[in-house]
Amino acid sequence: xxxxxxxxxxxxxxxxxxxxxxxxxxxxxxxxxxxxxxxxxxxxxxxxxxxxxxxxxxxxxxxxxxxxxxxxxxxxxxxxxxxxxxxxxxxxxxxxxxxxxxxxxxxxxxxxxxxxxxxxxxxxxxxxxxxxxxxxxxxxxxxxxxxxxxxxxxxxxxxxxxxxxxxxxxxxxxxxxxxxxxxxxxxxxxxxxxxxxxxxxxxxxxxxxxxxxxxxxxxxxxxxxxxxxxxxxxxxxxxxxxxxxxxxxxxxxxxxxxxxxxxxxxxxxxxxxxxxxxxxxxxxxxxxxxxxxxxxxxxxxxxxxxxxxxxxxxxxxxxxxxxxxxxxxxxxxxxxxxxxxxxxxxxxxxxxxxxxxxxxxxxxxxxxxxxxxxxxxxxxxxxxxxxxxxxxxxxxxxxxxxxxxxxxxxxxxxxxxxxxxxxxxxxxxxxxxxxxxxxxxxxxxxxxxxxxxx
Amino acid sequence: xxxxxxxxxxxxxxxxxxxxxxxxxxxxxxxxxxxxxxxxxxxxxxxxxxxxxxxxxxxxxxxxxxxxxxxxxxxxxxxxxxxxxxxxxxxxxxxxxxxxxxxxxxxxxxxxxxxxxxxxxxxxxxxxxxxxxxxxxxxxxxxxxxxxxxxxxxxxxxxxxxxxxxxxxxxxxxxxxxxxxxxxxxxxxxxxxxxxxxxxxxxxxxxxxxxxxxxxxxxxxxxxxxxxxxxxxxxxxxxxxxxxxxxxxxxxxxxxxxxxxxxxxxxxxxxxxxxxxxxxxxxxxxxxxxxxxxx
Numbered sequence: 001x002x003x004x005x006x007x008x009x010x011x012x013x014x015x016x017x018x019x020x021x022x023x024x025x026x027x028x029x030x031x032x033x034x035x036x037x038x039x040x041x042x043x044x045x046x047x048x049x050x051x052x053x054x055x056x057x058x059x060x061x062x063x064x065x066x067x068x069x070x071x072x073x074x075x076x077x078x079x080x081x082x083x084x085x086x087x088x089x090x091x092x093x094x095x096x097x098x099x100x101x102x103x104x105x106x107x108x109x110x111x112x113x114x115x116x117x118x119x120x121x122x123x124x125x126x127x128x129x130x131x132x133x134x135x136x137x138x139x140x141x142x143x144x145x146x147x148x149x150x151x152x153x154x155x156x157x158x159x160x161x162x163x164x165x166x167x168x169x170x171x172x173x174x175x176x177x178x179x180x181x182x183x184x185x186x187x188x189x190x191x192x193x194x195x196x197x198x199x200x201x202x203x204x205x206x207x208x209x210x211x212x213x214x215x216x217x218x219x220x221x222x223x224x225x226x227x228x229x230x231x232x233x234x235x236x237x238x239x240x241x242x243x244x245x246x247x248x249x250x251x252x253x254x255x256x257x258x259x260x261x262x263x264x265x266x267x268x269x270x271x272x273x274x275x276x277x278x279x280x281x282x283x284x285x286x287x288x289x290x291x292x293x294x295x296x297x298x299x300x301x302x303x304x305x306x307x308x309x310x311x312x313x314x315x316x317x318x319x320x321x322x323x324x325x326x327x328x329x330x331x332x333x334x335x336x337x338x339x340x341x342x343x344x345x346x347x348x349x350x351x352x353x354x355x356x357x358x359x360x361x362x363x364x365x366x367x368x369x370x371x372x373x374x375x376x377x378x379x380x381x382x383x384x385x386x387x388x389x390x391x392x393x394x395x396x397x398x399x400x401x402x403x404x405x406x407x408x409x410x411x412x413x414x415x416x417x418x419x420x421x422x423x424x425x426x427x428x429x430x431x432x433x434x435x436x437x438x439x440x441x442x443x444x445x446x447x448x449x450x451x452x453x454x
Numbered sequence: 455x456x457x458x459x460x461x462x463x464x465x466x467x468x469x470x471x472x473x474x475x476x477x478x479x480x481x482x483x484x485x486x487x488x489x490x491x492x493x494x495x496x497x498x499x500x501x502x503x504x505x506x507x508x509x510x511x512x513x514x515x516x517x518x519x520x521x522x523x524x525x526x527x528x529x530x531x532x533x534x535x536x537x538x539x540x541x542x543x544x545x546x547x548x549x550x551x552x553x554x555x556x557x558x559x560x561x562x563x564x565x566x567x568x569x570x571x572x573x574x575x576x577x578x579x580x581x582x583x584x585x586x587x588x589x590x591x592x593x594x595x596x597x598x599x600x601x602x603x604x605x606x607x608x609x610x611x612x613x614x615x616x617x618x619x620x621x622x623x624x625x626x627x628x629x630x631x632x633x634x635x636x637x638x639x640x641x642x643x644x645x646x647x648x649x650x651x652x653x654x655x656x657x658x659x660x661x662x663x664x665x666x667x668x669x670x671x672x673x674x675x676x677x678x679x680x681x682x683x684x685x686x687x688x689x690x691x692x693x694x695x696x697x698x699x700x701x702x703x704x705x706x707x708x709x710x711x712x713x714x715x716x717x718x719x720x721x722x723x724x725x726x727x728x729x730x731x732x733x734x735x736x737x738x739x740x741x742x743x744x745x746x747x748x749x
Contacts, residue, residue: 093712097495117715120496216583223694225713279583279607284693291583414714418517425697429609447514 051354052080054106056099058092059341060085061308065374069367077361079354100126107349108359110341111169115406119161121344122168128345131166133356141360142167146399149174149380151407152339160410168344170359171380173371175340176395176402177230177303179218183318185298189213196322200266203325204273210298211274218270219277219292220301221285222428225421230336231301232424234324236263237334237403249410251449255420255442256435264427264434266327271428275299281425293317304395305340308376321394323401337402340377413448416441488721495717507722518723521701522730528617528702529681536621537673540628545662547629548636558633565626573690576619580605606692609699616700620687624680628673635669636662671742678734682727703727 057066063085070081084106086092093112099105105126111118121127134142134150142150153169155161183193189209197203210217222228236245240259247253248260270276277283277297285302292300293313300306301324310317323333343362345355361367368381372388378396379385385396405411412420423437432440489507491500511518543561547554564572578585582604590602605615643661652660685704688695695701695709707727711720 090712100496113715117494117496120494120715124496124498126496223692223696225694277583278604279581282607282612282692282694282696283583287693296583414716418709418713422695422697425694429607429697431609431697 050080051078051351052082053108053351053355053358055081055083055108055343056086056092056096056106057083057110057341057343058085058087058089058112060087061305062371062375062377065371068374069362069370072367073358073361077357079358081358100124103348105346105348107346107351107355108343109346110343114411116161116411118168118406119155119159119163122155122163123161125347126344127168128347128349128352128356129164129166129168130170130345130356133360134167141363144363144365144381144383145171146174146338146380146382148338148399148402148404148407150339152404153342154407156409169339169342170344170363171339171342172363173340173375173377174338174380174396174399175304175378176335176337176398177227177301178335178395178398179322179324180292180300180302180306180319181322182292182295182298183320184295185215189215189298193318193320196320197325200269200325200327203275204269206298207270207273207275216277216291216297217275218280218299218301219283219288219297220280221283221288222280222425223282223284225418225425227285227301228421228424229417231324232263232267232420233405234333234335235266235327236260238324238326238331239263239328241331242334242403246408246410249408249412251445255445256438261434261438262327264424264437267424267427268434271430276428281428289313292319303340304337304378304392307389307392307395311376319391321391321398323398333401334403335398335401336404337399338404338407339380413445415448416445419444485721486725488718489725490722491718492716493718494715495711496715500718503718507719508726510719511723511726517698517701518703518706520698521703521706524613524700525682525684525702527613528620528684529678531614531617532621532624532677532681533674535618536625537628537670537677539621540625540673541632541666541670543625544629544632544636545658547633558629561629562626564623567623569623569684569686570690572619572623573687576622577606577691577693580615581607607696609696612692612696612700616688616691619691620681620684623687624677627680628677631669631673631676632666635666639665668742671738675735675738678738679731682731682734 055066057063059066063083066083070083074080086095089112096105096109096111099109100121111121118127149171150167153171154167155163155165157165159165179196181196186193186196189206191206191209197206207217220227220231233245236259239262240257244253244257244259248255248257254260267276277291280288288297288300289302289306289309290313291297292302292306293310295314295317304321310319323335326333343359345352345359349355363381365381365383368379368384369387371377372379372384372392376389376392378388378392378399385393388396419441420437423432423441426432427434427437488500490502490504492503492507493500543557547557547561551557579588581587582590589605593599593601603611605611639662643665644657647657647661682702683704685702685708688700688702688705692700695705703723704727707720707723710716710723
């Protein structure tokens with residue numbers, strides 16, 4: 001290659017002293033500018049306390065209200081509280097479990113799941129025992145709450161989960177799960193909109209009217225299984241009473257008992273009479289809520305949180321709450337209820353004292369009333385009930401009738417619950433009889449009992 | 455010199471081996487190890503049960519095998535209907551037809567859509583109570599009211615509906631791979647056979663099919679692996695396991711982990727499922743080798 005063809009390289013800037021100085025000066029100016037800029041980004045000392053609490057939760061509808069309350073709390077105490085929302089609840093559950101495994105839970109968090117999951121978190125040392133805080137000053141904090149709401153967060157002496165007796169959670173709101181009916185559709189069916197069915201026979205009669213009017217009857221999230229379990233347990237308490245239900249869970253009464261077969265049969269009767277909407281077993285609760293809110297279903301089986309949901313979907317919806325109609329006079333109807341959502345304090349948090357103080361403040365009358373009004377949920381503080389809407393008060397009125405698996409002290413095996421719930425789905429779609437489902441549930445129960453004995 | 459060269463080689467593959475070990479081999483060993491324990495995923499203590507979880511999966515968990523059968527059924531529909539459709543459309547688009555590029559784009563739209571979106575859209579199209587009920591309305595309009603049905607909530611039709619929607623969503627991948635395979639077949643072969651008097655059917659049977667066997671086997675393996683693991687579509691389309699009728703293995707694993715808090719059992723299910731998929735893939739691979747030898 002000829003020399004003339006070789007491209008000439010530009011001389012390096014540092015080869016000339018003047019150029020080198022220019023570059024150095026330029027670098028100095030840029031460094032200085034960067035330092036000034038970064039120092040402006042640093043937090044300025046304010047003289048206020050710098051404690052920051054982190055709360056993890058899943059309650060999408062309450063995020064705005066929580067943020068408003070945290071602003072008030074920060075103004076009052078200089079403690080900053082971050083409410084981190086992780087939704088949907090499935091994703092939240094997984095996040096909390098993963099954080100528990102990695103020992104990096106936040107200062108305050110909630111647990112979604114059954115009592116045994118709650119017990120496992122306590123036994124793993126993730127949750128602070130709040131008993132002493134609740135009992136301070138003659139039980140000042142503990143007395144604020146509905147007893148059923150606190151009971152969900154409590155482990156009694158000698159509990160089957162072998163957890164040290166105490167209160168481990170703070171109820172934020174309460175809920176009841178019952179039935180609602182559409183008053184306008186009742187009128188269309190020629191029924192008295194102020195007289196919901198009180199007995200199961202009346203419900204079946206209405207089902208026949210719904211069927212002949214080609215309407216949709218009861219909607220609920222029975223594709224998600226647990227709501228089937230909920231209604232079935234309501235009727236189990238009504239037909240055989242609490243003692244026999246709990247004896248079944250303990251393995252002393254078989255699911256093939258005639259009372260349990262009667263419980264299973266109710267679902268067959270509801271399906272045959274036209275009480276249940278079509279496709280109910282492939283329905284998630286959100287779909288059921290949309291259908292009911294849009295006047296497309298006569299009944300819904302839902303929790304008190306539905307008031308907020310229906311209000312957002314259709315503010316003019318004309319409906320009322322009712323108890324599931326009694327199938328027996330022998331025992332009172334019981335519905336699931338108690339603490340809707342609760343918060344726990346991380347026992348390993350360096351801010352646990354501040355976290356307890358914050359929860360104490362959050363559950364005080366004023367904050368609870370604000371939460372109830374802002375989110376249409378029932379407050380856990382019994383003194384904050386005065387300003388709630390009428391429809392929400394209807395749910396609150398039945399608080400005394402509530403029960404919940406988390407206060408029973410015993411838990412059914414998950415495999416049995418699944419067989420039980422799926423069995424009811426099979427009854428509804430007509431592929432199994434109540435007797436078959438009872439036999440299958442009992443078979444799995446015996447297998448699980450044998451496994452536990454081993 | 456040789457040692458230096460060998461060392462160099464090892465240094466070059468070290469990053470890949472490290473990443474593979476950290477993200478694949480170690481987690482696999484951990485999952486297998488957890489499968490030997492009864493553990494709820496929270497408690498610090500785990501109860502060693504040996505192969506008890508695996509024994510329970512094989513002998514005492516009918517819902518697992520029902521889920522396997524359901525996944526097998528969806529896979530069978532995908533292997534036959536979905537891939538036959540994909541092959542035929544690819545074969546058609548490989549020929550000189552008008553708007554073939556337009557068809558290629560159209561056929562590839564369903565696979566790029568999210569399974570959640572596809573499931574929700576089809577639920578809206580199919581379902582009677584919370585959807586537009588388009589299929590049933592069409593059946594009534596064309597004079598077939600006797601075929602009107604609750605497609606998703608009837609256990610007799612739910613799984614087939616899932617399989618058909620899955621096939622609709624998945625055939626685009628097969629179409630693309632088949633089309634790429636068809637375009638590698640030398641045109642001279644067709645021209646020579648045509649000169650020798652072969653008709654279209656003979657060209658297809660004697661040239662296209664034999665030369666496409668490796669591609670067909672590849673698509674079959676990908677279909678089996680993809681379909682057996684499908685579950686998002688079921689969640690969005692059916693929204694439940696429908697008393698086990700639309701249950702698939704991944705949903706069972708999720709149920710064990712989330713619903714029952716049986717983390718160890720879920721790990722054992724995951725390992726068992728993985729082994730089954732590896733065995734199926736191996737059988738298909740052997741089959742493809744034999745097919746190539748025969749060819």
